Amino acid sequence: MLPKMGDHPVLFLPGPTEVKAELRAILAQPLVGHRSAAFVAVVQDVCQRLRALFLTAEPAAFESCPATALMEAGIRNLVPANGRSLHLVAGAFGERWQQIAASCDRSTEALTVPLGQAHDPAALQQRLLQGPAFDAVCITHNETATGVIEPLQPLVAAIRAVAPHALVLVDVVTSLAGAELRFDDWGLDFAFAGTQKCLALPPGLCVYALSERARDRAATIAGRGFLLDLPRALQETNDGKTLATPCVPLVWALQRQLERIAAEGLPTRWARHLALRDATLAWALGHGMRPFVADQTARSPSVSCIDANGQDVAAIAKRASDAGFRIDQGYGTLKGKAFRIGHMGDHDLATLQCLLAAMTATSA
Ligand SMILES: Cc1ncc(COP(=O)(O)O)c(C=O)c1O
Structure with missing residues (x-):
């Protein structure tokens, strides 16, 4: 059982996002x-x-x-x-x-x-x-x-x-x-x-x-x-x-x-967002899903849209929620098919890795 995060749901939404x-x-x-x-x-x-x-x-x-x-x-x-x-x-x-x-x-x-x-x-x-x-x-x-x-x-x-x-x-x-x-x-x-x-x-x-x-x-x-x-x-x-x-x-x-x-520096902040995106998409690929955006150069550094490839998006979101996180289940016609993780703002890789671990089905 993964530990619950902090005292409130941690937002990995495509906005609003987590505030320090x-x-x-x-x-x-x-x-x-x-x-x-x-x-x-x-x-x-x-x-x-x-x-x-x-x-x-x-x-x-x-x-x-x-x-x-x-x-x-x-x-x-x-x-x-x-x-x-x-x-x-x-x-x-x-x-x-x-x-x-x-x-x-x-x-x-x-x-x-x-x-x-x-x-x-x-x-x-x-x-x-x-x-x-x-x-x-x-x-x-x-x-x-x-x-x-x-x-x-x-x-x-x-x-x-x-x-x-x-x-x-x-x-x-x-x-x-x-x-x-x-x-x-x-x-x-x-x-x-x-x-x-x-x-x-x-x-x-x-x-x-x-x-x-x-x-x-x-x-x-x-x-x-x-x-x-x-x-x-x-x-x-x-x-x-x-x-x-x-x-x-x-x-x-x-x-x-x-x-x-x-103080963080803009280039460092941009690079941090890219690292969060790369970790998110690597997780998706490693678990039978794929980036919704085929062109690598067009993949957003701040929000990743993941084609669930038939997997149960509501169940993935529930696992995230049970562990104290919030993600988005997809926008408009993509709802339930391609979900979104907003890794924007002040998030760090360690917290993102906790979310990704939580979203992983234990049987996967
Ligand atoms: C790209 C983009 N433009 C505009 C908006 C609208 O922003 P607001 O809800 O602050 O009016 C959003 C909100 O998600 C957005 O993502």
């Missing part, structure tokens, strides 16, 4: 006013630290909302009212972004690949060359539903080469702080993530960066709204004056987490 006790303790501290000098300094410090996380010289900031709000804000701020957006769809979250753009009355088109596959930069380039021009290309860097990571750098290079007018909007919700991501070097215009994924904090805040090109574009677009008027929110938050009352304890926790991430 040190960070949970910060969340329980007595509140201060969000206009107090001490808190204003925290807000400004967090904005500076976020630039280091995105690897950008452009401004970055946070907002108190789920990531979906920034998917919508990206469209409202960066695609003109009569404009066109192209959506790279590799699963549910890419699809959601297209739906959001359509619901904002933008003209949308999808470039869709089968579940489990990533996009080919040459195919994207060909689509862009067919015209007419798009105002934005929206990419989900890490498709959480299927555990696919897109080849973001070559995709952006392909866009830049043939569609210089198109802004590059990227959902980095399950890649930021878990997979290599270079906002400036790769030429992104807008990228955003929620705190409940590789940042290993509770949900409630989003972080984002916006290029000068994107800020210039936004300045030409009317009806950007108030709270999520991105250039304005970016400026005011960087000045320490959030447009509305932020989730104060989460901002403290984010500041501490950004310190911890800087």
Whole structure:
């Protein structure tokens, strides 16, 4: 019989993910006013630290909302009212972004690949060359539903080469702080993530960066709204004056987490995620299952999707649960067939190995 983990179920979900006790303790501290000098300094410090996380010289900031709000804000701020957006769809979250753009009355088109596959930069380039021009290309860097990571750098290079007018909007919700991501070097215009994924904090805040090109574009677009008027929110938050009352304890926790991430070092953090993925997929292969994503280079460092190959996913999840862990039993049509293990955030190999041992049927 394996020992039970700790005092609460340990989350190996594709978000929300496990939060360290040190960070949970910060969340329980007595509140201060969000206009107090001490808190204003925290807000400004967090904005500076976020630039280091995105690897950008452009401004970055946070907002108190789920990531979906920034998917919508990206469209409202960066695609003109009569404009066109192209959506790279590799699963549910890419699809959601297209739906959001359509619901904002933008003209949308999808470039869709089968579940489990990533996009080919040459195919994207060909689509862009067919015209007419798009105002934005929206990419989900890490498709959480299927555990696919897109080849973001070559995709952006392909866009830049043939569609210089198109802004590059990227959902980095399950890649930021878990997979290599270079906002400036790769030429992104807008990228955003929620705190409940590789940042290993509770949900409630989003972080984002916006290029000068994107800020210039936004300045030409009317009806950007108030709270999520991105250039304005970016400026005011960087000045320490959030447009509305932020989730104060989460901002403290984010500041501490950004310190911890800087201490670990981004390359080390990315490598740790890759090691967790490799151990997870090796376990799957060793137990008669296989990675859902066939292309090795497209296998996500933060969430592994495992084709159960006919094995009982509910039984695997129950064994995990009995040992004090939580995993996901599959997204949408994959439920019960291909399950997901979110190995993102602050997880270490030793804890993952406990989960993998627990999931292993004793008769296997
Ligand atoms: C890739 C991706 N994009 C967007 C979202 C939406 O995030 P939220 O629930 O914070 O709005 C998720 C959530 O799982 C996600 O995985």
